[in-house]
Every structure is written in C-alpha cells, then in structure tokens.
Amino acid sequence: xxxxxxxxxxxxxVFEGKDFHTKYGFVKADDLKNAKPGDMxxxxxxxxxxxxxxxxxxxxxxxxxxxxxxxxxxxxxIAGYACLRSGSRVVExxxxxxxxxxxxxxxxxxxxxxxxxxxxxxxxxxxxxFSKYKIENVxxxxxxxxxxxxxxxxxxxxxxxxxxxxxxxxxRKALKVGGYLISYSPSINQxxxxxxxxxxxxxxxxxxxxxxxxxxxxxxxxxxIGHTGFITVARILSR
Amino acid sequence: xxxxxxxxxxxxxVFEGKDFHTKYGFVKADDLKNAKPGDMxxxxxxxxxxxxxxxxxxxxxxxxxxxxxxxxxxxxxIAGYACLRSGSRVVExxxxxxxxxxxxxxxxxxxxxxxxxxxxxxxxxxxxxFSKYKIENVxxxxxxxxxxxxxxxxxxxxxxxxxxxxxxxxxRKALKVGGYLISYSPSINQxxxxxxxxxxxxxxxxxxxxxxxxxxxxxxxxxxIGHTGFITVARILSR
Amino acid sequence: xxxxxxxxxxxxxVFEGKDFHTKYGFVKADDLKNAKPGDMxxxxxxxxxxxxxxxxxxxxxxxxxxxxxxxxxxxxxIAGYACLRSGSRVVExxxxxxxxxxxxxxxxxxxxxxxxxxxxxxxxxxxxxFSKYKIENVxxxxxxxxxxxxxxxxxxxxxxxxxxxxxxxxxRKALKVGGYLISYSPSINQxxxxxxxxxxxxxxxxxxxxxxxxxxxxxxxxxxIGHTGFITVARILSR
Amino acid sequence: xxxxxxxxxxxxxVFEGKDFHTKYGFVKADDLKNAKPGDMxxxxxxxxxxxxxxxxxxxxxxxxxxxxxxxxxxxxxIAGYACLRSGSRVVExxxxxxxxxxxxxxxxxxxxxxxxxxxxxxxxxxxxxFSKYKIENVxxxxxxxxxxxxxxxxxxxxxxxxxxxxxxxxxRKALKVGGYLISYSPSINQxxxxxxxxxxxxxxxxxxxxxxxxxxxxxxxxxxIGHTGFITVARILSR
Numbered sequence: 001x002x003x004x005x006x007x008x009x010x011x012x013x014v015f016e017g018k019d020f021h022t023k024y025g026f027v028k029a030d031d032l033k034n035a036k037p038g039d040m041x042x043x044x045x046x047x048x049x050x051x052x053x054x055x056x057x058x059x060x061x062x063x064x065x066x067x068x069x070x071x072x073x074x075x076x077x078i079a080g081y082a083c084l085r086s087g088s089r090v091v092e093x094x095x096x097x098x099x100x101x102x103x104x105x106x107x108x109x110x111x112x113x114x115x116x117x118x119x120x121x122x123x124x125x126x127x128x129x130f131s132k133y134k135i136e137n138v139x140x141x142x143x144x145x146x147x148x149x150x151x152x153x154x155x156x157x158x159x160x161x162x163x164x165x166x167x168x169x170x171x172r173k174a175l176k177v178g179g180y181l182i183s184y185s186p187s188i189n190q191x192x193x194x195x196x197x198x199x200x201x202x203x204x205x206x207x208x209x210x211x212x213x214x215x216x217x218x219x220x221x222x223x224x225i226g227h228t229g230f231i232t233v234a235r236i237l238s239r
Numbered sequence: 240x241x242x243x244x245x246x247x248x249x250x251x252x253v254f255e256g257k258d259f260h261t262k263y264g265f266v267k268a269d270d271l272k273n274a275k276p277g278d279m280x281x282x283x284x285x286x287x288x289x290x291x292x293x294x295x296x297x298x299x300x301x302x303x304x305x306x307x308x309x310x311x312x313x314x315x316x317i318a319g320y321a322c323l324r325s326g327s328r329v330v331e332x333x334x335x336x337x338x339x340x341x342x343x344x345x346x347x348x349x350x351x352x353x354x355x356x357x358x359x360x361x362x363x364x365x366x367x368x369f370s371k372y373k374i375e376n377v378x379x380x381x382x383x384x385x386x387x388x389x390x391x392x393x394x395x396x397x398x399x400x401x402x403x404x405x406x407x408x409x410x411r412k413a414l415k416v417g418g419y420l421i422s423y424s425p426s427i428n429q430x431x432x433x434x435x436x437x438x439x440x441x442x443x444x445x446x447x448x449x450x451x452x453x454x455x456x457x458x459x460x461x462x463x464i465g466h467t468g469f470i471t472v473a474r475i476l477s478r
Numbered sequence: 479x480x481x482x483x484x485x486x487x488x489x490x491x492v493f494e495g496k497d498f499h500t501k502y503g504f505v506k507a508d509d510l511k512n513a514k515p516g517d518m519x520x521x522x523x524x525x526x527x528x529x530x531x532x533x534x535x536x537x538x539x540x541x542x543x544x545x546x547x548x549x550x551x552x553x554x555x556i557a558g559y560a561c562l563r564s565g566s567r568v569v570e571x572x573x574x575x576x577x578x579x580x581x582x583x584x585x586x587x588x589x590x591x592x593x594x595x596x597x598x599x600x601x602x603x604x605x606x607x608f609s610k611y612k613i614e615n616v617x618x619x620x621x622x623x624x625x626x627x628x629x630x631x632x633x634x635x636x637x638x639x640x641x642x643x644x645x646x647x648x649x650r651k652a653l654k655v656g657g658y659l660i661s662y663s664p665s666i667n668q669x670x671x672x673x674x675x676x677x678x679x680x681x682x683x684x685x686x687x688x689x690x691x692x693x694x695x696x697x698x699x700x701x702x703i704g705h706t707g708f709i710t711v712a713r714i715l716s717r
Numbered sequence: 718x719x720x721x722x723x724x725x726x727x728x729x730x731v732f733e734g735k736d737f738h739t740k741y742g743f744v745k746a747d748d749l750k751n752a753k754p755g756d757m758x759x760x761x762x763x764x765x766x767x768x769x770x771x772x773x774x775x776x777x778x779x780x781x782x783x784x785x786x787x788x789x790x791x792x793x794x795i796a797g798y799a800c801l802r803s804g805s806r807v808v809e810x811x812x813x814x815x816x817x818x819x820x821x822x823x824x825x826x827x828x829x830x831x832x833x834x835x836x837x838x839x840x841x842x843x844x845x846x847f848s849k850y851k852i853e854n855v856x857x858x859x860x861x862x863x864x865x866x867x868x869x870x871x872x873x874x875x876x877x878x879x880x881x882x883x884x885x886x887x888x889r890k891a892l893k894v895g896g897y898l899i900s901y902s903p904s905i906n907q908x909x910x911x912x913x914x915x916x917x918x919x920x921x922x923x924x925x926x927x928x929x930x931x932x933x934x935x936x937x938x939x940x941x942i943g944h945t946g947f948i949t950v951a952r953i954l955s956r
Contacts, residue, residue, distance in 0.1 A: 057322055558796060687927075
C-alpha cells in the first residue's frame with residue numbers, strides 16, 4: 001500500500017499491482033511499485049503525487065465507514081484516557097465498521113483486541129476493513145455484549161453502544177481493579193443512564209471538541225464538526 | 240506505589256515503607272504494604288480509602304509541574320495524531336517538567352524517548368519526576384534543539400517550545416518521510432509563524448477543548464478550562 | 479450615581495451624598511459630586527479613579543444577585559432573539575433577583591415589563607435592586623405563572639423557571655401570533671421537556687458560549703465560564 | 718409583507734399584490750391579502766402555509782447579503798453590550814449589505830442610525846435592503862470613516878472594518894464619555910492591532926459561539942458554525 005498526496009492535499013490510498021486511476025489521468029503500476037517514500041509519481045496527464053507510506057490514521061480515514069464511525073480525535077482520547085499501549089488487554093463493543101478497532105488494535109499490538117459485534121452486516125464491513133489493511137490482531141466475536149464478556153482481568157472495556165448501561169455489570173467482572181470502562185455515545189442522556197450504574201467506579205463525562213484554525217489569517221474555520229459523542233471514562237476501584 | 244482514593248474521590252499517590260499522613264489521620268505502613276488492588280485501608284481516624292495500582296495518568300497528574308504542563312487531553316491527542324505506539328522513535332523538546340515525557344515514554348515503551356531541554360532547572364525537575372515514577376526509557380539531553388537534532392529516521396518530533404519554527408529545519412532532516420512534526424503552543428501567532436516554515440509538510444492546526452458534564456443534571460460544568468494550547472500536526476511528504 | 483474605575487480596571491458604583499471608602503483610602507463626597515464624566519477623582523491615599531456615568535450593564539453587574547443570575551451575554555441574546563425594543567410588551571417569570579428584569583425593562587422602556595415571581599424573598603431582592611437603580615418600569619407580581627398569565631397580545635414571554643413547560647399553555651394564550659416564548663434553563667433535559675409542549679411553535683434550542691481572548695498574546699483565557707444555560711427560542715405560528 | 722412558514726419550517730417573505738409562486742404551486746394574491754396573522758393559506762397544489770407578520774429577524778435573514786453578513790447572534794451581542802435602545806445615538810461602519818444596520822436601526826428607532834460605507838456597490842445593496850423592508854431611520858453616508866466621523870456625543874460606534882484601528886481616534890472624538898466602541902472582525906490579529914490603539918478605553922475581546930441542540934435526542938447538532946468574528950467591546954473612560 002502507498003499513500004499518494006496531490007498538490008491540493010487530497011490523499012489516495014493505493015494498492016500495489018495495478019494502475020491507479022484518477023480524474024487527473026492514471027499512474028502506472030510499475031511507477032507505483034518503484035516509488036519510494038518521499039518520491040513523486042506522475043499521471044499520464046501530468047498530475048504529480050507525493051508518495052509516502054500510509055499509517056493507521058490513513059486506514060481510519062479511508063476505511064469503509066458506517067454513518068457514525070469514530071473520528072481520530074475521539075479514538076486518540078479513548079486510547080489516551082484508558083492508558084493503552086502495547087500489551088494492554090482490551091475488549092471493545094460494538095465493532096461497527098471497525099474504525100475504532102483499527103486504532104485500538106494498532107496501539108495495543110501485538111496484543112489481540114477482542115471486538116464484540118451483534119450485527120452480522122456490520123461485522124462483515126469490519127472484517128473487510130481489517131483484511132484490506134492487513135490488521136491481524138483483532139478477534140471479532142459475533143456476540144451480544146449485553147449477554148456477558150468472556151474475557152477477564154482486562155485493562156479496558158470500550159463501549160460504543162446504544163445502551164451502554166446494559167454492559168456495566170459484565171464490564172465490572174471482566175476488568176482488573178483499576179481498569180477502565182470507556183463509553184462513547186451521542187446523547188448526554190445515554191451518559192446519564194450509564195452513570196447511574198457506575199457505583200464502585202470513579203468517573204467523569206466530557207466531550208472533546210476539535211476546532212481547526214487557519215494559521216495565516218489567525219481565525220477558526222467558519223464551519224466545524226460541533227458534536228460527535230460524549231465520552232465517559234470510568235475507573236473501577238473495587239469489585 | 241499505590242493510589243488511594245477517598246470517598247470524596249480525592250486521590251493520593253503513596254510510596255511503600257512509611258505511614259501515609261493526611262488531615263484525616265494516618266494509615267500505617269504495614270496496612271499499605273498488605274493492601275491489594277481493590278482493598279480498602281483505614282486511617283486511625285476512620286477515614287477509608289480505596290487502594291488501586293497507579294497508572295501513567297496518575298503520574299502525569301501527580302508529577303511536580305511547571306506552570307504550563309501539558310494536560311492529559313493534549314498528551315492523548317499528540318500521541319494519537321502522531322500514531323505513536325511501542326517502538327515509535329520520538330524526539331521531544333523541551334522537556335519542561337517532564338509531564339508530556341512521562342506519557343510519551345509510556346506509549347512508545349520500551350523504545351527510548353529522547354527529550355531535549357536547554358534549561359538546567361527544568362531538566363532537574365524532569366529528572367526528579369522520572370526517578371520518582373521509575374521511568375527509565377527517557378534520555379534527557381541538556382541541549383538546545385534550535386542548534387540541531389542528533390537523531391535520524393524519527394517517527395515523530397514533538398515540540399513544546401516558545402519558537403517552534405526554529406526547529407523545523409532540524410526536524411525536517413531528523414524525520415523519516417511520512418513522519419510527524421507536532422507542535423503545541425499557547426498563542427495562535429506561534430502556530431502562524433510555525434506554519435510559514437512548513438513547506439513540504441501537510442499540516443493542520445487545531446485546539447482540543449474538553450468540556451466536562453454533570454451526568455445527572457445533564458448540564459456542563461459552570462467553569463471549565465477554556466484554553467491550553469494550539470496543536471499543529473505536520474506530516475513530512477518529502478525532503 | 480457614578481461609576482468609578484481605577485487603574486486596575488476595577489469598577490465601583492457610588493451614590494451621591496457620602497464619601498466613598500475603599501481600601502485605597504476614601505474619596506470625598508464633594509469631589510464625587512463635582513466630578514463630571516471623563517474627570518478623575520483621587521482618594522486621600524492618592525488612588526486615582528476615572529469617573530463615568532453608569533449604564534444598564536453596570537446595574538446588572540452590581541445588582542444584588544442570586545446564585546444563578548443571568549449574565550449579560552444571555553440577556554443580550556434573549557432580547558435580541560425576541561426582537562425587543564422600546565414599546566415591546568413582555569412578561570417575564572420568575573424575576574429572581576431581577577437582573578434580567580433590569581435589562582429587559584431598559585430595552586423596552588418606557589413600556590412596563592411585567593415580572594412574575596412566586597417567592598417573596600426573591601421579590602424583595604428584586605424590588606431592592608429596582609429601587610436602588612431607579613428602575614420604574616417593572617411591575618412585579620407576586621404570582622405563580624404556572625397558574626396563568628393575566629396579560630394579552632404580548633410580544634414576548636421570557637421564562638427563567640425550573641419547569642418552563644408548565645407555562646407554555648398560558649404563554650400560548652398570552653402571546654400575539656408571531657410573538658416569542660423564550661426559555662432559559664441550565665439543563666438540556668428542561669429544554670427537552672419544554673420542547674415536547676411546543677406544538678404550534680417554531681423553535682430552536684441553543685447555548686451561547688462567550689470566550690474571552692487576550693489580544694496581545696492572541697490566545698484565549700485559560701479559564702472560562704463553560705456553561706450558563708440553554709436558551710429555547712419559540713415563535714408562535716397560530717393559536 | 719407577510720411571512721409564510723410551511724410544514725418543513727421553511728420560511729418565505731412575501732409581498733402584497735401578487736401571487737406567491739413556489740415549487741409547491743402558487744398562493745393567490747387575494748388569499749395572501751386576506752390572511753391574518755395566525756391563519757393558513759394553501760397553494761393550488763395543496764401545500765399549506767402558516768401566515769404571520771415578519772419581524773426584524775426575518776428581514777435580517779432574508780436581506781440580500783454579502784459573504785460576511787453579520788449573524789443574528791452577533792447583532793444581538795453588539796446591541797446588548799453597547800446598551801442600545803430607543804434613542805441611542807449610533808454610527809456604524811461599514812454598512813456592507815446593511816444586515817447589521819437593519820437590526821441596529823430597529824433597536825434605536827426612531828433615532829436615526831448613521832451608517833458609513835465607502836464602496837458604492839455595497840451601499841447600493843444596503844439601500845435596496847432598506848427600501849425593501851421599509852427601513853427609514855438609516856442615514857447612509859458614502860464616506861470613508863478612516864477620514865473622520867462627523868457626529869458627536871455618540872452612545873456607540875460600531876465597526877465592521879478590515880482595519881478598525883484606523884477609526885479609533887475618530888471614534889474617540891465622536892463618542893460621549895462612557896460610550897462604546899464595538900468592533901467585529903474575523904481575525905484575532907485584527908483585534909490585537911485594534912487593542913494597541915485603545916489607551917483610555919476599558920476593553921475586552923471575545924467570541925460568541927452559538928451551538929444548536931436537538932432537544933429530543935439531547936445532543937448538539939453534528940455540524941455548526943464554528944466562527945464568525947471576534948468582538949471587541951471598548952468603553953471610553955476619558956478623552
């Protein structure tokens with residue numbers, strides 16, 4: 001895989017072995033194959049592209065996505081507040097299209113991320129994404145997390161669910177003491193209902209708002225994403 | 240080390256081998272020693288404390304701090320947008336009191352974080368923090384990063400400097416193609432001056448605003464941190 | 479009345495006829511009496527004060543306040559979105575300490591603002607404020623607005639109530655077609671319950687966030703007011 | 718004029734004397750003429766519309782606009798922080814397409830708003846708007862406010878200019894002591910340059926951010942206007 005970036009800063013994730021077609025002409029497979037990071041390739045119509053190696057942020061952005069896929073800001077905050085790193089033991093539910101899974105599995109690598117998803121159609125999209133980006137440390141379980149969590153002594157349980165409160169008692173048993181339950185949901189009412197179940201946890205709920213600026217004119221962008229989700233970070237103090 | 244949490248959710252980081260004194264009485268060294276995560280200990284005045292193992296977020300919060308130490312939200316965003324994980328090769332400057340270093344070195348462990356700091360007084364605080372929290376994978380260099388970066392083929396250069404633009408040419412040489420220059424600064428004017436030097440990079444500048452909510456009353460807190468810093472994320476496309 | 483401003487930009491609302499005492503000494507009554515807007519007066523300890531005429535914004539800031547008194551930003555937005563000006567016919571409830579009343583009565587002057595308040599203690603504070611700042615166009619009614627609104631053909635009904643939805647049917651009858659029901663409340667759950675009753679109205683709910691900047695360093699203040707209240711603006715389309 | 722609102726809450730400002738055509742059919746001129754506020758009219762294709770009297774907020778929204786016309790939130794904040802009401806003496810510059818003028822002249826009515834505009838094309842748009850909405854208390858001056866302000870003893874000078882600092886000395890002479898200079902500009906760098914000239918004023922700079930919520934799902938809108946302008950409110954303490 002390579003990431004191509006044109007002069008307008010549009011990015012293209014391209015796979016080896018075939019020509020890359022764009023409305024600005026095509027780049028030959030051989031040119032792509034021979035390009036090293038930092039090189040430029042040119043389409044037959046003269047459009048030039050920087051070539052670099054893609055990383056996990058590109059996979060997240062380019063993955064097939066459902067309507068509510070987690071943004072990079074929230075993925076970063078979730079991993080950061082759960083103190084994840086290589087070896088962290090994490091269960092996630094629901095996988096959805098797998099965008100958050102891509103990031104979490106990257107951070108805890110080579111540890112396996114266990115990802116619950118009840119809907120087969122979503123699981124198929126997630127699997128296709130993992131396969132496309134060669135992500136091998138996700139174990140996708142077609143199971144309802146509201147029914148229970150098989151794993152034990154987890155460092156973190158990450159929930160992106162409609163009714164996260166239904167998973168709290170399972171998370172309580174599955175987490176090691178001091179571990180994190182993190183839940184992401186669009187409505188503050190979900191956070192409220194979740195919080196009601198969090199006795200024995202120390203928790204807070206916040207939103208993370210990213211506001212982009214134009215450096216040269218020293219002003220924020222006119223339009224912005226005003227809301228993605230509320231994040232509840234809950235640390236279990238005892239069982 | 241153990242983390243004690245009382246009923247008001249105040250936290251205390253305590254070290255083995257001596258009694259823990261608080262205004263609510265003291266907890267005996269032996270009780271602390273014998274307590275396992277999830278247990279409770281009690282002071283001689285009857286104050287009860289949950290006991291858990293501290294993690295990197297506690298170290299960041301409890302570290303001796305300068306006035307402008309990076310908050311967890313910004314540390315998480317920086318690590319996330321630089322796609323850091325175990326093995327990532329990172330140079331940071333300046334170390335300051337070492338709060339960001341604590342987090343970055345945790346994420347890239349066991350890889351060593353290289354941290355530049357020109358001021359000896361800051362370096363001493365940082366060293367004391369690393370020693371206190373037994374962080375061994377930071378190499379602290381008492382050097383001016385405006386003079387150059389010794390390392391090569393880095394995944395990321397993270398700047399918390401007054402004049403970050405003075406380090407851009409050094410970062411350009413030190414980064415691998417596709418690597419990240421991330422700069423954190425309080426004034427948008429610093430971001431502007433930095434951006435002027437970023438030809439050859441693909442970059443964006445944003446602020447990350449965390450807004451805490453009261454779950455039960457479904458309202459944000461009355462007071463909040465309105466600003467910490469602007470973050471510029473710049474990815475190098477070629478050299 | 480005069481407004482004194484010292485070199486630190488602290489302001490003092492002083493009344494004629496007596497000396498003005500401060501920790502920086504006192505200013506003689508005669509000096510205050512003779513000072514014209516734009517003059518300076520000096521305390522016996524050499525502290526100098528600008529003298530200007532106070533206006534309604536000073537009255538709002540200096541009024542005796544309850545814990546939740548409306549801020550100038552919200553008062554301005556409420557008056558603006560209700561399209562208030564001289565002659566607008568407005569009912570407000572509850573008066574609370576009368577801070578919002580001070581502003582609304584100023585804008586619609588010489589029309590009388592009718593202000594409902596059920597609690598006698600609050601009504602007393604409000605009355606004391608109106609008297610102190612010589613505000614004569616507020617009619618304070620010690621009545622429960624949940625029981626009904628006496629007035630008809632109003633341009634606006636402004637609610638700062640715990641259960642604003644209980645006043646909707648009364649507002650519906652009291653408003654002229656096209657008039658505004660504006661409600662201000664701390665919890666989004668109150669806005670939700672209000673909205674459920676707003677059939678026949680065209681409405682929106684928003685929060686107004688004011689973020690102060692340091693001009694010279696081109697950065698926002700570190701601390702800010704993160705939340706005051708949610709504002710629902712509802713315009714009645716038919717009865 | 719009448720304001721029509723359909724079931725999707727789209728609004729249409731219609732003028733008497735002719736049929737109102739829409740993609741949902743047309744409403745006959747006679748039906749429009751006979752409709753009273755609160756009535757409904759129906760198009761020949763069965764689309765139904767509420768009829769109410771338009772107010773100043775509708776005029777602002779429906780006016781022919783330049784790209785940067787002031788939004789209602791900022792107009793409300795400007796009028797509120799300048800303590801404007803009937804009789805306030807105000808100079809505004811530049812008029813632009815006259816959207817802010819529509820609101821300011823409404824609030825200070827019957828006092829005349831004096832509005833400076835150097836560009837003839839903008840002045841033409843503004844004039845057309847005033848005429849369309851029958852606004853008679855604006856005196857539009859085709860003059861450069863950087864050259865001077867003819868008026869004296871003003872309550873407020875409102876600036877929406879590229880280089881507001883060039884008007885400060887003129888505003889200083891034109892304002893009564895205690896009066897307000899209010900400037901609105903997209904870049905914080907403009908606020909900085911303005912502030913440098915504000916000796917003798919007490920001032921603050923802020924942004925006013927409006928964030929819309931979905932009441933039923935208790936969540937903010939996904940997309941929002943992230944930025945319009947920075948507002949500097951400066952009160953003159955002496956001359």
